[in-house]
Amino acid sequence: MSALPMAGAPAATNTIGLTKHDYRGAPTTLCAGCGHNSISNQIVAAMYELNVLPEDVVKFSGIGCSSKSPTYFMNRSFGFNSLHGRMPSIATGALFGDHTLKGIGVSGDGDSVSIGMGQFKHVMRRNLNMVYIVENNGVYGLTKGQFSATAEVGLELKRQGVNPYMPIDICMEAIISNATFIARSFAGNAKQVKELVKAAFSHRGIAVLDIISPCVTFNNADSAHHSYAWGRDHEEPLHDLTYIAPREEIMLDKELEEGEVREVTMHDGSIILLKNLDKGYDPTNRFEAVRALEEAQRNNWLITGLIYKAPEKPALVDSYNLVDTPLNRLAEFDLRPAPEMINKVNALMF
Amino acid sequence: MTKAINDFSIIIGTKNGSGSSTANNTILRSIFKMGIPVSGKNLFPSNIQGLPTWYTIRVSKDGYLGRREEQDIVITLNPDSFMRDLASVPPGGAFFYADDIKLPISRADIAIYPMPIKKLIKDDANIPGNFRELVGNMIYVGVLAQMIGIDLDAVHAALEFHFKGKQKPIDMNFGAVKAGAEWAKANLEKKDSFHVEPMNKTEGLIMADGNTAAAIGSVFGGAQFVAWYPITPATSIAEGMNEYLPMLRKREDGKHTYAVVQAEDELAAIGMAIGAGWSGLRAMTSTSGPGLSLMTEFVGLAYYAEVPVVIWDVQRIGPSTGLPTRTSQADLSFVAEIGHGDSDSIILLPGDVNECFDFGWQSFDIAERAQAPVFVLSDLDIGMNQWMSRPFEYPKTPMDRGKVLWEKDLEELKGNWGRYLDKDGDAIAYRTLPGNKYPLSSYFTRGTGHDEHAKYTEDSTMFVRNMDRLKRKYETIKQYLPKPILHATKGAEVGILAYGSTEAAINEARVRLERDHNMKTDFLRVRALPLTQEVDEFIAKHDRIYVVEMNRDGQMHQRLTLAHPESAMKLISVAYGDGLPASARWVREGILAKHTNVPVSKPAAKATPTKKKTSVKQTKTVSKNSRKGVK
Numbered sequence: 001m002s003a004l005p006m007a008g009a010p011a012a013t014n015t016i017g018l019t020k021h022d023y024r025g026a027p028t029t030l031c032a033g034c035g036h037n038s039i040s041n042q043i044v045a046a047m048y049e050l051n052v053l054p055e056d057v058v059k060f061s062g063i064g065c066s067s068k069s070p071t072y073f074m075n076r077s078f079g080f081n082s083l084h085g086r087m088p089s090i091a092t093g094a095l096f097g098d099h100t101l102k103g104i105g106v107s108g109d110g111d112s113v114s115i116g117m118g119q120f121k122h123v124m125r126r127n128l129n130m131v132y133i134v135e136n137n138g139v140y141g142l143t144k145g146q147f148s149a150t151a152e153v154g155l156e157l158k159r160q161g162v163n164p165y166m167p168i169d170i171c172m173e174a175i176i177s178n179a180t181f182i183a184r185s186f187a188g189n190a191k192q193v194k195e196l197v198k199a200a201f202s203h204r205g206i207a208v209l210d211i212i213s214p215c216v217t218f219n220n221a222d223s224a225h226h227s228y229a230w231g232r233d234h235e236e237p238l239h240d241l242t243y244i245a246p247r248e249e250i251m252l253d254k255e256l257e258e259g260e261v262r263e264v265t266m267h268d269g270s271i272i273l274l275k276n277l278d279k280g281y282d283p284t285n286r287f288e289a290v291r292a293l294e295e296a297q298r299n300n301w302l303i304t305g306l307i308y309k310a311p312e313k314p315a316l317v318d319s320y321n322l323v324d325t326p327l328n329r330l331a332e333f334d335l336r337p338a339p340e341m342i343n344k345v346n347a348l349m350f
Numbered sequence: 351m352t353k354a355i356n357d358f359s360i361i362i363g364t365k366n367g368s369g370s371s372t373a374n375n376t377i378l379r380s381i382f383k384m385g386i387p388v389s390g391k392n393l394f395p396s397n398i399q400g401l402p403t404w405y406t407i408r409v410s411k412d413g414y415l416g417r418r419e420e421q422d423i424v425i426t427l428n429p430d431s432f433m434r435d436l437a438s439v440p441p442g443g444a445f446f447y448a449d450d451i452k453l454p455i456s457r458a459d460i461a462i463y464p465m466p467i468k469k470l471i472k473d474d475a476n477i478p479g480n481f482r483e484l485v486g487n488m489i490y491v492g493v494l495a496q497m498i499g500i501d502l503d504a505v506h507a508a509l510e511f512h513f514k515g516k517q518k519p520i521d522m523n524f525g526a527v528k529a530g531a532e533w534a535k536a537n538l539e540k541k542d543s544f545h546v547e548p549m550n551k552t553e554g555l556i557m558a559d560g561n562t563a564a565a566i567g568s569v570f571g572g573a574q575f576v577a578w579y580p581i582t583p584a585t586s587i588a589e590g591m592n593e594y595l596p597m598l599r600k601r602e603d604g605k606h607t608y609a610v611v612q613a614e615d616e617l618a619a620i621g622m623a624i625g626a627g628w629s630g631l632r633a634m635t636s637t638s639g640p641g642l643s644l645m646t647e648f649v650g651l652a653y654y655a656e657v658p659v660v661i662w663d664v665q666r667i668g669p670s671t672g673l674p675t676r677t678s679q680a681d682l683s684f685v686a687e688i689g690h691g692d693s694d695s696i697i698l699l700p701g702d703v704n705e706c707f708d709f710g711w712q713s714f715d716i717a718e719r720a721q722a723p724v725f726v727l728s729d730l731d732i733g734m735n736q737w738m739s740r741p742f743e744y745p746k747t748p749m750d751r752g753k754v755l756w757e758k759d760l761e762e763l764k765g766n767w768g769r770y771l772d773k774d775g776d777a778i779a780y781r782t783l784p785g786n787k788y789p790l791s792s793y794f795t796r797g798t799g800h801d802e803h804a805k806y807t808e809d810s811t812m813f814v815r816n817m818d819r820l821k822r823k824y825e826t827i828k829q830y831l832p833k834p835i836l837h838a839t840k841g842a843e844v845g846i847l848a849y850g851s852t853e854a855a856i857n858e859a860r861v862r863l864e865r866d867h868n869m870k871t872d873f874l875r876v877r878a879l880p881l882t883q884e885v886d887e888f889i890a891k892h893d894r895i896y897v898v899e900m901n902r903d904g905q906m907h908q909r910l911t912l913a914h915p916e917s918a919m920k921l922i923s924v925a926y927g928d929g930l931p932a933s934a935r936w937v938r939e940g941i942l943a944k945h946t947n948v949p950v951s952k953p954a955a956k957a958t959p960t961k962k963k964t965s966v967k968q969t970k971t972v973s974k975n976s977r978k979g980v981k
Contacts (some may be wrong), residue, residue, distance in 0.1 A: 069795070075792075076789055095625075096609050337598040
């Protein structure tokens with residue numbers, strides 16, 4: 001059991017009085033050095049810094065190495081480790097239970113864009129209020145090293161031979177499915193992962209984070225797209241990104257105040273400041289985002305950063321005009337029509 | 351000619367998509383309005399437009415609502431089925447046809463009535479050209495009404511209902527009915543014996559289909575979340591939810607206490623419903639066989655992770671796509687055994703429209719009490735056809751939300767609880783729901799091995815302990831299930847055991863079996879699985895039990911013989927699956943055919959029928975085709 005904050009403990013607390021410990025999970029059982037662990041740690045840090053009450057978050061996952069990781073962060077949050085490729089549907093139903101809750105889903109490339117491609121794309125168009133992290137390593141780890149749908153063509157793996165198929169680009173799939181927030185990062189870039197998790201969490205609606213997360217065990221040849229070495233050499237940050245949570249003192253460094261900034265307002269009123277690089281990249285421009293992804297594909301680039309953020313759109317639960325009380329706290333009085341309604345119904349029949 | 355009053359059948363052959371369903375429903379409702387027991391069955395193809403389709407109406411002063419195989423009055427508007435339809439008229443029957451069909455008629459043994467539908471409709475200045483075909487169907491309603499004596503006021507009432515009081519379509523359609531009736535009065539001479547006369551046997555009753563009843567029952571059950579994917583014959587349940595949730599759960603603030611999501615497929619539909627059930631909503635989905643096949647993996651998760659969810663399976667006939675618009679009871683074995691690994695299923699088996707309503711709300715109570723999937727196995731015949739029914743009854747018991755702990759409960763327990771801990775000794779643990787703000791309220795749900803505190807484990811002892819508890823849970827839940835219904839006859843030694851929509855046909859068959867064959871029967875209609883004690887007692891009490899069902903393999907019979915190997919010899923399967931609703935004739939002949947073919951049990955002769963049974967008359971041959979014919 002995760003402990004409550006200890007009284008009188010000297011540990012640092014955030015503005016809601018919780019320590020980092022309150023955001024931690026069970027010890028990981030993934031391989032040492034796995035990119036997924038680093039992502040879990042950044043989720044912990046991001047939630048701590050955002051002063052999120054763990055009970056306001058629900059964790060979801062499918063099946064695979066990545067899908068194990070919700071066990072390794074935020075013990076105090078409810079979690080549902082579901083079926084292979086089916087995390088989006090479980091999350092969709094579950095988040096109707098209490099519309100004030102926010103989902104954090106963790107999936108993998110196999111879970112999301114092989115077996116789960118259908119649900120992945122449909123949850124995008126429904127704009128579920130959830131951070132959807134794909135820990136993308138281009139390989140099936142839990143079954144010990146088969147190609148996933150994001151593995152690049154020509155990749156060679158032990159016992160599999162050479163991959164003859166073109167890869168699927170998760171961010172591209174997300175954008176053409178009308179996702180409202182799309183970003184990519186690299187597990188080795190801890191600071192950017194954390195900032196993007198914070199930005200994604202503050203977005204109301206679906207927020208896809210495609211995080212290249214190298215598999216140290218089965219897919220980490222230096223030449224592979226999803227390896228640490230390849231990632232470091234090919235990473236092409238779109239922009240620097242600083243996220244400022246509403247309750248923190250606003251501290252911009254000088255460089256950012258010089259006007260090389262663009263504000264993107266999050267749904268909750270918080271703001272992300274983007275530093276445009278030489279491309280002058282505008283993440284609110286969907287046309288530009290598709291172009292950037294297409295260009296990156298042609299050039300073998302791995303662009304990271306906030307690729308797209310749609311103008312405010314209602315999240316799934318918002319479009320259902322639900323009562324203010326969470327649905328799962330409604331009682332018989334709210335749910336069962338009054339006795340006289342039975343006569344009305346019978347009168348409607350012939 | 352002796353009059354056949356209020357006891358005959360009509361079949362209407364049209365082209366699918368020609369809009370005849372309004373006309374057919376109007377005939378059905380008019381007769382109902384006259385106080386005469388009546389039932390209607392749509393025997394339709396899997397097609398939107400063009401293929402032949404039939405609608406049968408049975409008028410029965412005795413109140414028999416099962417399908418009748420013989421049709422006395424045949425109406426055809428479809429040249430493609432004309433010759434078949436004509437040939438199907440029994441001697442002494444009546445044949446009505448659209449006179450623009452120019453095909454030879456060579457039958458002197460039946461009454462033949464041509465109907466100038468096209469001409470009459472063209473002559474009616476009130477009907478715009480594009481409505482002619484649609485409204486043209488009302489001509490045959492008028493002709494039939496005139497020829498068998500249907501009250502035109504009753505027809506008007508049926509149209510008012512159908513068009514929800516909208517004057518223009520009512521007038522236009524009723525005009526066509528009158529035109530048909532007047533033409534028939536002036537031009538046709540009655541040459542058959544079939545008549546309707548007013549009765550008072552439908553007073554206080556309603557007409558409804560099972561899917562609508564299921565939807566309304568679910569609304570009264572407090573349904574909060576519906577995820578679904580379109581599939582015949584289940585679609586009208588979800589559409590019913592869309593219609594009745596806003597009507598019956600309307601609030602002053604205009605906000606909703608429910609959500610209906612049309613999913614991208616059945617995998618997502620069940621996933622969403624399970625997600626919602628897990629987070630504490632009364633969640634459901636509706637589907638049919640092929641959809642349920644897709645849902646199987648998720649159902650196993652809900653079984654093992656113990657998530658309440660209600661799944662309606664409106665059965666159609668498989669395997670595979672099968673006959674998608676024909677009825678069946680062939681999903682029983684599949685659902686009873688659904689999922690890989692060891693599992694159990696709670697299955698409710700509604701036998702009529704009223705039970706679709708009742709199980710609509712009861713299924714949520716059972717699911718939340720059991721923290722498990724609850725299947726409701728309806729079928730196309732109950733689900734999509736109009737049935738004369740008792741009015742729906744308001745739920746008699748308050749909602750049972752099962753064992754749920756909220757913040758104050760956990761404070762009292764000081765957080766000392768375990769998601770899968772059998773605290774009460776009834777094998778049902780307590781659950782918490784997302785959104786609970788008590789810091790130790792959460793748990794991590796998984797389909798992988800877990801201990802009593804929902805922690806991942808691969809420990810063998812723990813696994814077995816949990817599986818044993820699950821087994822016991824399904825014993826506990828028996829007390830919450832609807833009990834079987836017994837129709838007893840004094841002095842009966844023969845038992846009939848069945849479930850679902852065969853009830854109407856079986857009750858009719860029982861009357862004939864007793865009257866014509868001196869066979870007294872007790873009839874137990876099972877309404878739920880797992881089987882309860884009443885079934886054991888029924889089996890113990892009877893020498894021979896005929897298990898009647900609409901599938902090829904006798905699936906309930908198989909389950910019963912597995913559960914009661916000691917009684918296997920006296921459990922006799924009467925099973926047939928051709929996609930058509932059961933008829934009394936089939937039930938009767940099926941039982942009689944098996945009744946002479948008595949197995950000799952080895953140890954003693956006592957299990958074989960005694961001389962009492964030798965008095966039972968056996969119909970000479972059981973027509974193999976008897977269930978084939980609508981045509």
